[in-house]
Amino acid sequence: MDGTHAPALPLQGLRVLDLTLARAGPTCVRHLADWGADVIRIEPPAAEGEDVAGNRYGPDFQNLHRNKRAIQLDLKSNEGYAAFMRLVADADVLVENMRPTVKHRLKIAWGDVHAVNPRLVYGSISGFGQDGPYGTRAGLDQIAQGMGGLMSITGLPGQGPVRVGIPIADLTAGNMLAFGIMTALFERQRTGVGRWVTTSLLEVQVFMLDFQAARWLMEGDVPQQAGNDHPTSIPTGVFPTQDGHINIAASSGRLFARLCTAMGHADWAEKPEWKLQTGRSADRIAINAAIAAETVKQPSAYWTALFEENGIPCGPINTIDQVFADPQVRHLGLAMPMHSPRLGKVEVVASPVSMSGVTKAVRRPTPEAGEHTAEVLAKVEQEASAWAAV
Incomplete structure (x- = not known):
């Protein structure tokens, strides 16, 4: 399904600038893209023979970046920075997960863009927060799992620290930032002014400890590894079984x-x-x-x-192939078809959210590097000229 003739979706009309890398930020933006936002993914120009996105045609990248447009801009150049700020002026949301020092050096931090577009909602994910003792540190999912306590309660008793089998801090940070952005957009309907919405891998990991954290905070009980047993509910x-x-x-x-x-x-x-x-x-x-x-x-x-x-x-207890063969998983449509010009017909993981009257689908396959640069920048120039003539 192409983006031109797509049916109306809940976030249609919302323009999002995507400056994210790795997994946490793209997870956030994927929510917005899947529900109809016009997401413009901004990547730096690649050196000859290099793709700054990594393996663009691997399952991870393809799954994260469907339903987006992609452009290339050199934010370190005067021309690239000017083009970016023209995009900012007409955007609703900007999402980034750079180190706090990087966005200030590039002059694309909250204060820089808020001055250009006060309505913009600016979403940020960091490793440990935008400031504080660890504010300048780089954050990775497994580091957050360890520092946030999760690895101390995962695994068999006495086994030693064990990481969870998915990047749960990355994914949760992306999910929670999407929620925060939508909250800020709701408030903007009343105030007309955007906010800076932040979270971090450490914050979401501690939040996700949930009742395990509450056991310590309220009762002084330090949870331990319980393996496959529930820590408090037995059996x-x-x-x-005979076969598994x-x-x-x-x-x-x-x-x-x-x-x-x-x-x-x-x-x-x-x-x-x-x-x-x-x-x-x-x-x-x-x-x-x-x-x-x-x-x-x-x-x-x-x-x-x-x-x-x-x-x-x-x-x-299913293996991943058994999960997608399960009749209920198939009924729910959790493997969503996507037609890629490069890869042909593939499947990606569908959004877990459903809404009455809305069909979940990939409207745009994961874009090529810089695929929409000319299209997007031409539109920006056209809009800027129209404003100048008023």
């Missing part, structure tokens, strides 16, 4: 009783030491061993069907 975790593993979540008294009955061991629920959650938590090893001794006797499909019939939350 919730991974159990072996499944997750079972039956931590409440009611669900635990159902589980015991379904497995042919109603007597477990009557044991005095297992009747209450506190007792089950204290005796988690014995409970898990008892359940595992039964689940290993039948295949995963047997148990998931039995537990589903009895209203007990459960599910298989």
Whole structure:
């Protein structure tokens, strides 16, 4: 589907300047692009034979940058900087994830652009915040996972620090900045003035500790690694089956009783030491061993069907190929088709948000480097000339 004849989308009419690199910033901008914003991705000119974006045709880049236009500008040159500021004057949102010192050196920081366009909402992601003791440090996802406490509670007890299998700090920073930008845009409807919206990998990682952080803040309890067991709700975790593993979540008294009955061991629920959650938590090893001794006797499909019939939350543990073969994932359309002029028909990961009356689709395939430079700059010059004639 091309951008010219695309149906109206919720963010149609919103112009976004994308100065982001790596993953956190592009994740934010992808939300805006998917829901109809006119996103102009600004990349520096590449040296001959070099693509500053890295592997432009790899799955990561293609998945992050669909539904955007791309131009090349040298912000260090007078001409490139002037063209950029002309874009700023007519934009609604600017998103960047440079080190704080870099944007000041380039004279494209909040103060610089706010003076040109007071309506602009300026979104920033950094490693550790825009100022403070770590403000000038470069931030990476795994560094934030470690400093933000996540690696201390991930993995098996005694295993040592373990990173999460996705760049969760990067992704969460992008998701939260998109939320912050939309909040600022909503306020701008009333005030007519934009705001500088910031977050960082460290901030979102601490935020995502959620109840684990609250255990420390409110009770002085330092959470430890619990492996595949839920740290406070027992039994919730991974159990072996005849042909693999499944997750079972039956931590409440009611669900635990159902589980015991379904497995042919109603007597477990009557044991005095297992009747209450506190007792089950204290005796988690014995409970898990008892359940595992039964689940290993039948295949995963047997148990998931039995537990589903009895209203007990459960599910298989899928590899990524099995995820996209799952009938519910297919029903939800989470693999979204995209036709790339270079790669042909491929699939990217769809937005997890749905809206009534709106069809999710890739309107523009991930652009080539500088593909829309002439188109965008010609339009800017045309608009500038029109204003000058008024």
